[in-house]
Amino acid sequence: MNDIPEALRETSISQAKIQSKRRLLMRSILGIGPILILGGAFFMRLVSSPSTTSSSSATSVKLSPAPKSIPVVNPSPEPLENVLGHLEYKQAPISKLKAITSDGRVRLRHNAAEQFIEMQKAARYQGVILTPISGFRTVSEQNYLFFEIQRQRNQNPSERAEVSAPPNYSEHHTGYAVDIGDAKTPATHLSHDFEKTVAFSWLKNNAAKYSFELSFPPDNHQGISYEPWHWRYVGDQESLETFYRARNLQQTSSN
Numbered sequence: 001m002n003d004i005p006e007a008l009r010e011t012s013i014s015q016a017k018i019q020s021k022r023r024l025l026m027r028s029i030l031g032i033g034p035i036l037i038l039g040g041a042f043f044m045r046l047v048s049s050p051s052t053t054s055s056s057s058a059t060s061v062k063l064s065p066a067p068k069s070i071p072v073v074n075p076s077p078e079p080l081e082n083v084l085g086h087l088e089y090k091q092a093p094i095s096k097l098k099a100i101t102s103d104g105r106v107r108l109r110h111n112a113a114e115q116f117i118e119m120q121k122a123a124r125y126q127g128v129i130l131t132p133i134s135g136f137r138t139v140s141e142q143n144y145l146f147f148e149i150q151r152q153r154n155q156n157p158s159e160r161a162e163v164s165a166p167p168n169y170s171e172h173h174t175g176y177a178v179d180i181g182d183a184k185t186p187a188t189h190l191s192h193d194f195e196k197t198v199a200f201s202w203l204k205n206n207a208a209k210y211s212f213e214l215s216f217p218p219d220n221h222q223g224i225s226y227e228p229w230h231w232r233y234v235g236d237q238e239s240l241e242t243f244y245r246a247r248n249l250q251q252t253s254s255n
């Protein structure tokens with residue numbers, strides 16, 4: 001390099017630049033070539049495909065516009081979304097619900113309701129009164145619970161999501177989840193202190209016989225704060241699929 005006079009160096013460098021630009025241009029043309037060929041073939045297939053030709057008159061064939069890009073096949077169906085640890089659930093059809101309180105205020109899916117009533121009877125027989133506080137909830141009820149309480153308590157969405165699911169993401173939409181209290185200690189309703197009640201001990205020992213389980217035990221994989229009062233029914237095909245399919249999808253999508 002040092003042997004070449006400066007003026008010449010400049011030109012030889014700029015010539016080299018031009019040449020490399022040409023090479024690049026040729027390479028990109030060659031690179032685009034197969035795409036153009038593929039695109040052209042795709043276009044020809046569309047044109048010659050019998051579905052695009054009109055059967056009434058062969059002379060007035062309408063061409064569909066050329067595709068702007070080669071369509072990409074979606075590799076897998078969309079996984080269920082999860083928002084701040086919560087999984088998405090569909091709202092149960094109202095016709096499938098059955099009341100578990102005499103005023104009809106708390107409702108569950110038919111099988112869950114029957115099993116809850118059986119469980120409540122068995123507990124009462126042993127002197128434990130299980131109070132259903134909340135069962136099925138519509139998306140708009142959850143909307144109120146989530147956003148209104150968030151405002152009242154000055155919480156941000158992630159703080160709120162630790163204690164309550166955002167609308168569309170509550171197990172209560174399914175009609176399989178129920179918040180249970182101890183009628184003898186209403187002060188412990190929806191509080192961690194429910195864990196100290198006889199109702200909770202009874203549930204821990206007996207709920208599984210009626211196909212109820214805790215949704216959010218301590219250190220659950222969803223990262224939802226421990227809710228000793230929130231139980232869900234998993235005693236039939238539909239409820240099992242609802243909860244375990246959602247959970248498996250969440251695990252595979254987070255891997």
Ligand SMILES: [Zn+2]
Nearest residue numbers: 177178179230
């Ligand atoms: Zn709940």
